[in-house]
Amino acid sequence: IKYAGSDTDFSASPAFCKQIRRVESEEQRVIGTQTPLQALLEGLIADRELPAKDKRKRLKQFQRSYPDVYNYRFPTEESKAAALPEKAPRLKPHLMFLRKPFQPFQRSWSFRA
16 A cells, blocks of 8 residues: 555565674673763863862762773773872971960959959
8 A cells, every 4th residue: 555645665574673692782782881981981081171189089989880891991000090180299287387375374363362
């Protein structure tokens, strides 16, 4: 049956999905999900505008969410140290200069009998 305005011919044999093996299915799943996650991780590492503190925070969150992708990218501590920004050492102010010099209790006139 052909309807007016229809140019397509559906009388050909029906199309079916091709059945694939479980191994192929797993490979497609890994490629379909791992590749974008790896690209996201590389984008986090390469982002120069992100402050170092936020970058470490987001990478730690990524590590908790996707540990297999993170461990694939950073198999050793040396590879992680090469890619991640170093923590700036926190400078502690000298406490001696901040404190007031010790002053013994001085009695005022109100305490005298």
